[in-house]
Amino acid sequence: MSVSLNIHPLSDSLEFYGHPDPSAAYSLSGHVSICLSSTSSRFDRRRAVRLLLQSLTITFEGQTELITVETGYSGVRLCSITRELAPAEPIELSNEGQEDSDEPCVWNVVFNIQVPGWLPSSNRFGDLSDDDAAGTSYALYATAQFMNIDDSSAESWLMTTLCSPFRSKARSVRAPRKTITIQRFMPTPSTPSSSTSLFPLATFAASASTDAPEEELGSPWIPQSVLSRIQVLASVPNHVNVDDPSFPLTLRLRTQGLSAEDRKKLRVVDFTAEVEQVEQYRTSAPSEYTSQFPLPSQALQPPNVPLRSAHPMGALYDLGFATEGPRTSGTRSFSILSEEHSGHYTFAGDGYVFASDATEGEQCSAWFNMRAQVPLGIAGEILKAKDWAGPKKLRQTEESPLFGVRHKLHIALAYTYDLDEEDADAVEEDALVAGDAAEPKRAEARVRFSIPLDFVCLDTRASRGCTPPLSPVSTASPVSSTSSLAMGMSSPLYASVLPPYSQLYDSNGERKIDYSIPLPLYTPSSHSSSHPGDVDIFEIKDTELL
Known part of the structure; x- marks a missing residue:
């Protein structure tokens, strides 16, 4: 048997x-x-x-x-x-x-x-x-x-x-x-959201940091009163396909409550974009996960x-x-930006994008739009490289009890601000005392912010x-x-x-x-008209479906 x-x-x-x-x-x-x-x-x-x-x-x-x-x-x-x-x-x-x-x-x-x-x-x-x-x-x-x-x-x-x-x-x-x-x-989606994105765009508001980075403390820094009045909106697709070679990025800038004189001095130089994959490894499920999903x-x-x-x-x-x-947990992160692209974007022209509408009495300037395609890819040597958590590869954004993957887009905007004569002389004097060469009569600032990305299949x-x-x-x-x-x-x-x-x-x-189920029977209405030319009204009689 x-x-x-x-x-x-x-x-x-x-x-x-x-x-x-x-x-x-x-x-x-x-x-x-x-x-x-x-x-x-x-x-x-x-x-x-x-x-x-x-x-x-x-x-x-x-x-x-x-x-x-x-x-x-x-x-x-x-x-x-x-x-x-x-x-x-x-x-x-x-x-x-x-x-x-x-x-x-x-x-x-x-x-x-x-x-x-x-x-x-x-x-x-x-x-x-x-x-x-x-x-x-x-x-x-x-x-x-x-x-x-x-x-x-x-x-x-x-x-x-x-x-x-x-x-x-x-x-x-x-x-x-x-x-x-x-x-x-x-x-x-049944129809693409735009010519560059299959999914609709999500918009995030970014704010300037309050302090200058340590590596830029030695150079003239744009006053915080000016930086805080620059509004930045970043738009990315709600979802990014892991198989797409790139995704669209739109930046919108304007000044709010900034004087016309300051707008003429403000210049947008360039910006950089970096896409990062962050992997979280854990030995036990976090409380945030167990409270949301019913694990045994x-x-x-x-x-x-x-x-x-x-x-x-x-x-x-x-x-x-x-x-x-x-350790009970570990994190590793790496860039998924294409190795053939530096992530550095420059603008055509002199960069004084707020000067054209800098007229007295205006509270907000017009939006300045910047559009770019951010290329994706992982270098071949990184794919084959050995690491404590295994080879690196692009994954979809997902959370599990012991392993989580998140993605971030890091953006850095570079500005310059033309200094007045008094401010420029003070900057030159400070530079000479420190033994450095005199800097141009222009202050600089680089504002950084990050927005989340959702990679899907x-x-x-x-x-x-x-x-x-x-x-x-x-x-x-x-x-x-x-x-x-x-x-x-x-x-x-x-x-x-x-x-x-x-x-x-x-x-x-x-x-x-199931074609074996008969259609409901049609029966004439009891209020049918007998006048010539009128149309009879029929009603559907409910029947039990066997």
Whole structure:
């Protein structure tokens, strides 16, 4: 007798859309196959296999692990969702009539699991190679418990059921682990926001720093009374595609409450833009994350309950063969600006952009707009370079319990301010006393500020005009799904149960239409007019949809 289990999901991946949302859920459905086959020996013929299926469970489990020299090994269970697929009463399975066949007799049991929409995407990170790296992963596990029913016995099925605990012990069979990949995409707008950006622009207001940087203390500094009256607005796309070679940047400048004389002296020289990726590595989930997303309790976390598929390095740390890292967290940051671009932008003309509208009595000058494309890319040597946290690469902006990625755009604007004769003479005298050469009669300032960026992944199927087979998201009332063998059980921990994907969509992603449901009947209205030329009014009579 041979019994085996196999898990067959409708898809090996789940596509999540938008940012993590605790109120969203996605359907993961498929079937578990129970394969029965008879074995023969030299002295006995093949006999039919008869099993009493007592339990069949399927579990969707997610985990995230971190291994670095700085932090050691850490593991967190993201979720564990179990469904009981077997009926409440034991059910008999048999390959009777096919015992002489070389092909096994297969019983399929459908399943439907509601996957929380806040889970982070599948990812690899750490200081090991890509094949051995830890990270965030998900998988399906199935276990069946059954008893063997002896065909040679003349006892009734009820007697066999009652006596089976004394005659034979329950056996357990596990299915091979089935990896499920979670990918998170940002929904693509139906129409581009502009010729340079697919997404709408987000605008941030920047303010000048109150003190001069240390490296510029030796040079004339523009008075704070002038700098504080320069308004700067920076606009970047709401989301930036990780596959885009660049993204648009718009800077808008104007002065508010600055005199006409000061506007004529103020000059915009240039600006620099630097794009930075900041990676945060942690040995435990921060309170900000646990308060937002429902991780399993500490009692269900390792080492209290070990991970089902823990990284082999975790056992070395548990046994003491490897020592924990000296720190509980670590941060690294690097530039993702294209190596072929310095990030330095200069302006055509003399830079006195506020002088043209510097007339007396005006409180605010007109906006001066600057537009540029910021190129992206990571140098080849950086991609291959070894680091305590692994090779550096551009990732999407995302947070997980042990690993977080954020992106920032650093901008520095350079100004000059023409000094009066008295101020210029004082500056020259101070410079001569200090032994330096006399500076031009112009003060300088460089104002720095940073704005956040949101890097996302886009579904390439949408760009090719294909309809992606979305996993349905639902917050509606629960819908139960049944099979010929078992009914999916709902879990109060993760809200309502979703219908299987196959019940809602075809394999090509098109919504299913049940043509067996008749259309509502049309009946003439009781107030129909009998005058010639009038149009009869019909109403729809509600009918029960079977």
